[in-house]
Amino acid sequence: MAAIVVEDLRKSYGSTHAVQGVSFTVDEGQCVALLGPNGAGKTTTLEVLEGYLHRDSGRVEVLGADPQHATRAWREQIGIVLQGTAVDPYLSVRETLTRTAQFYAQPRDVDEVIKLVGLEEKADARVLKLSGGQQRRLDVAYGIIGNPRLLFLDEPTTGFDPSARRGAWDLVNDLRSLGTTIMLTTHYMDEAQALADNIVVIGAGRVVAKGTPDGLGGRDTAAMHIRFRLPDGVDASSLPVAVTVDHHGFCELTTRDDVKVLNTLTGWSLKQRVPLEGLVATRPSLEDIYLSLVGRDLLDGDTTTEGATK
Amino acid sequence: MSDLALVGAQVRYEQKSYWRNPGAAFFTFAFPLIFFFILVSTAGQQTDKDDLGTYLHNGHQVAIKLVQYYTPSILGYAVMSACFLAVAMTMVRQREAGILKRMRGTPLPSWTYLGGVIGSSMIVTALLSVVSILFAVIVYGVYFPIGHLLPLIVTIALAALTFCALGIAVSSLIPNIDSGPAIVNLPFFVLVFISGTYFPISGTMETIAKDLPLRPLIASMYKVFDPSNIGSIWSGRDLLVLALWGIGSSIFAVRHFRWTPRKG
Numbered sequence: 335m336a337a338i339v340v341e342d343l344r345k346s347y348g349s350t351h352a353v354q355g356v357s358f359t360v361d362e363g364q365c366v367a368l369l370g371p372n373g374a375g376k377t378t379t380l381e382v383l384e385g386y387l388h389r390d391s392g393r394v395e396v397l398g399a400d401p402q403h404a405t406r407a408w409r410e411q412i413g414i415v416l417q418g419t420a421v422d423p424y425l426s427v428r429e430t431l432t433r434t435a436q437f438y439a440q441p442r443d444v445d446e447v448i449k450l451v452g453l454e455e456k457a458d459a460r461v462l463k464l465s466g467g468q469q470r471r472l473d474v475a476y477g478i479i480g481n482p483r484l485l486f487l488d489e490p491t492t493g494f495d496p497s498a499r500r501g502a503w504d505l506v507n508d509l510r511s512l513g514t515t516i517m518l519t520t521h522y523m524d525e526a527q528a529l530a531d532n533i534v535v536i537g538a539g540r541v542v543a544k545g546t547p548d549g550l551g552g553r554d555t556a557a558m559h560i561r562f563r564l565p566d567g568v569d570a571s572s573l574p575v576a577v578t579v580d581h582h583g584f585c586e587l588t589t590r591d592d593v594k595v596l597n598t599l600t601g602w603s604l605k606q607r608v609p610l611e612g613l614v615a616t617r618p619s620l621e622d623i624y625l626s627l628v629g630r631d632l633l634d635g636d637t638t639t640e641g642a643t644k
Numbered sequence: 645m646s647d648l649a650l651v652g653a654q655v656r657y658e659q660k661s662y663w664r665n666p667g668a669a670f671f672t673f674a675f676p677l678i679f680f681f682i683l684v685s686t687a688g689q690q691t692d693k694d695d696l697g698t699y700l701h702n703g704h705q706v707a708i709k710l711v712q713y714y715t716p717s718i719l720g721y722a723v724m725s726a727c728f729l730a731v732a733m734t735m736v737r738q739r740e741a742g743i744l745k746r747m748r749g750t751p752l753p754s755w756t757y758l759g760g761v762i763g764s765s766m767i768v769t770a771l772l773s774v775v776s777i778l779f780a781v782i783v784y785g786v787y788f789p790i791g792h793l794l795p796l797i798v799t800i801a802l803a804a805l806t807f808c809a810l811g812i813a814v815s816s817l818i819p820n821i822d823s824g825p826a827i828v829n830l831p832f833f834v835l836v837f838i839s840g841t842y843f844p845i846s847g848t849m850e851t852i853a854k855d856l857p858l859r860p861l862i863a864s865m866y867k868v869f870d871p872s873n874i875g876s877i878w879s880g881r882d883l884l885v886l887a888l889w890g891i892g893s894s895i896f897a898v899r900h901f902r903w904t905p906r907k908g
Contacts, residue, residue, distance in 0.1 A: 384749060386904070409751040416749075420742030424664035425657060433657050436645050437752040460664070480750070 336395075337362045337484050337515040338383060343392035345378055352378040354539040355392070360532075362483075365506065365516040367530035369523075371628055375539040376519040377417065380488055383517070384414050397484055410438055413482030413514075417489055419469040423462040427453050427472055430461060431479050438480035450508070451475040452501060467498045474502070478509065485509065487518035491525060503528050523621040537628040551623035558592035558617055560599070561585070562610040574602045584612075647756055654760020655767070662730075662764060672730040673772060676722040680776060683718070683842075684711045684784055699787065699871035708871060712787060715780040716865030717841040719800065720858055722776055724832065726768040727804050731811030732818070732828045734761060740821045740905050748903045762808045769804040792868040795877050799868070802883060803861040806890035810857065813893040816900040854882075857889040 338360035345353040353375040360366045368376045381387040382394060385401035394401060399408050421430050428444060435441035448457050451471040456464060464472065470493070477485060487506070491499045506529050510516055520526055526533050527547045535543045535550070543551050563584050564570060570579050575595055577585040589595045596615060603610050618626075645653070663669055698705040738744050747757050780786035818827050836842075838849050839858040853859035860882030867879055 386745070386749070406751045406753065409749070412749070414746070414749040416742060416746060418742055420746045422657070422661050422738075422743060424661040429657065429660065433653065434750065436650060436653055437750045476746070 335362045336360065337364070337397060338366075338517060339393065339395040340379070340383070341393040343379065343382060343394060344390045345375075345382060345387060346390055351539055353382070353389075356536060356539070356541050357392075358534045358541065358544060360515060360517055362515050363510070363513055364531045365510050365518070365529050366532045366534060367526040368517065368519040368534050368536060369521065369526050369624065370519075370536040370542075371521065374536045374628070376536060377488055379536070380486055380517070380519055384412070384486055385409075410440075410480060411483040413477040413480060413485040415473050415477035415485070415487045415490055417492075419461075419466075419473050421461050421469075421472060421476060424460060426458050426460050427464070427475075428457045430472065431475055434476055434479050440481055441479055442481045444479070447475045447479050450478070450505060467494055470494065471498075471502075474505065478514075482514065484515045484517070487516065489519055489521070491520070491522070499525070523619070523624055527620050535624060535627050542627045543623075547620060550620065551627055553618055553620065553623050556618050556623075557588045557590045558595075558615055559586070559588050560592075560595065560613075560615045562599075562613040565609060565611065568608055572606075574598050647753060650752065650756045651759040651763060654757060655763035658760045658764035659767060662768065668730060668733070672725045673768060676718060676725050676772060677775065677779070679721065680714070680718040680779065683714050684780075706787075706871075709784070709786075711780060711784045712869060712871065713844075713866065715777065715786050716862055716869045718776055718780075719773055719865050720803075720839065720862040721836060721841055722772040723769050723800060723803050723861060724807055724835065724858060726772050727765045727807035728811045728814075729828055729832060730768065731761060731765050731808050732815045733824055735812055735815035736818045736821055736824045739815070739902060742905065744903045745905075758812065761812075762805070765808050765811075766801070766804050769800065773800055786869070787871045788869070789871065792877050795864065795879075796868045799861065799864045799879075799883065799886075802886050802890070803857070806857055806886050806893065809890050809893035809897055812901065813897040816897065816902055819906055855885060857886060860885040 336359045338358075340359070341357050343353055343356045344351075356375070356379055358366070368379060370376050378387065382389050383396050383401055385396075385404040388402055397408060397411055399405070401408075425433070427448065431444045431447060435444055445457075448454055451474055453468060453471055453475065456468055461469065461472065470490070474487070474490060477487070490506070491502045494502060503525070506516060506518070510529075516529075518529065530547055533543075533545060533547055533550050534541060545551065545553075548554050561584055563582075564573075570577055570585055573585070575587060575598060577587045579585055587595070592615070599610060602608075698707050735744075748754070777786075777788060781788050814828060814831070818824050835853075835856060835858040838845065838853045839856065839862055840850075840853065841858075841862065845853060845859075850859075854863070860879070864879040864882040867873055867877055
């Protein structure tokens with residue numbers, strides 16, 4: 335069953351077309367990442383799904399209902415973590431969560447949630463006294479206290495140090511293993527790779543690509559890039575395959591016939607007793623794919639902005 | 645938890661937050677008391693038999709002190725401070741910080757949240773009124789007619805609700821936190837001055853002020869506190885004006901209330 339269905343969603347602010355025809359679905363129990371550069375329309379899309387913004391056109395269904403007509407029962411099943419910290423600074427962590435838990439019919443246990451986000455030691459500290467990372471963890475705690483079926487996370491780890499990010503990822507993976515459907519936005523490739531079952535890349539308000547982290551943009555079937563260095567005195571022209579040599583003296587080639595080319599190269603190396611120094615064979619990283627996908631849209635976006643200011 | 649119990653819980657949390665916020669507690673709670681102290685210390689002990697008159701107390705004719713008139717004034721000032729100022733600033737602060745937006749994303753019904761904010765202000769108003777009156781009676785010997793308790797409570801409660809509604813209505817006109825104090829303080833001090841808080845008013849000023857929300861509150865408090873008052877202790881016209889302002893502000897607030905910060 336689909337937890338989220340979005341068909342041809344459009345939303346403009348005045349003359350700014352923030353979202354221009356976005357479609358995707360999220361199955362129940364999945365974690366889907368909305369990936370895109372700043373200003374691509376990620377937050378606008380998310381806020382339409384959360385019921386904060388009214389769309390201009392298109393069809394949106396979240397947990398079987400239109401978020402534009404959100405009911406209390408629907409809100410009970412949704413958890414929202416917005417981009418910025420927004421809780422009363424004068425209440426403690428425990429007070430904030432106890433207060434929020436009362437809004438829901440079947441909330442999670444407050445102490446359990448405090449433990450889940452690792453704020454045990456700060457449970458009785460006022461929000462005011464928390465560090466930025468701790469406040470963000472409280473934000474996540476606020477989002478999951480109601481035991482939601484569907485959790486929205488808008489850039490959950492922006493500003494985290496690397497270990498805090500790992501902690502947040504573990505938390506998201508834990509929630510997913512408990513059956514929570516998760517829709518998150520991020521501009522970190524590694525975050526999408528670590529968390530998402532599916533990725534939707536948007537740029538300039540449109541879906542640029544959709545797929546699994548491994549298969550996005552044909553990443554799994556993309557050509558292999560091979561790179562190595564020959565010892566001094568061995569000329570690249572003696573190799574059994576054609577290569578280009580870069581200014582560091584590295585031989586490079588890109589091929590779709592990867593197994594055969596690697597076999598030919600390594601066979602030649604063993605037979606001729608010529609080492610292939612620093613041999614690496616790679617496919618494009620998620621980041622390479624992402625940059626190639628959004629690069630053009632980013633440029634388009636820049637021209638539009640420039641045109642508008644003139 | 646029933647919705648009514650939810651409102652109760654919101655009131656408790658708003659109260660905790662209020663007393664822990666030194667700025668808010670000082671400006672809206674301590675300030676009216678300090679102001680009262682200064683006012684009565686400088687001019688409050690004056691008596692002027694010709695102007696203020698006397699009243700019968702324990703078989704003696706006692707001269708009315710000016711503080712007898714400052715007490716109702718300060719109650720008006722206190723209600724406006726605890727309700728109008730505190731509510732408007734709380735709403736703007738919470739809206740601009742995204743707290744309202746976040747509340748909006750939970751199943752908490754909007755009215756229970758607003759009920760919590762209003763309820764919390766009513767508690768502050770009640771406390772401030774009791775402290776002001778006790779201070780006036782014990783320290784300055786202000787005469788408090790105990791038989792006038794009912795109109796006192798009814799009028800203050802109605803005025804508190806009206807000023808909360810006005811505070812919420814005005815908060816929707818404030819574009820951001822920086823302009824908050826200026827936009828809130830302008831009507832606050834204009835009302836305080838033209839409503840006879842510091843000095844008696846008459847003529848044009850009285851004509852204008854009696855249809856604005858503060859003067860009716862102060863005028864009905866005068867009736868309650870006037871020891872020589874042998875007429876009615878209820879002021880129907882004043883209560884009506886207050887109620888109309890409350891209803892008007894509520895309608896405006898419902899139509900224009902914003903849960904999210906204004907973008908750009």
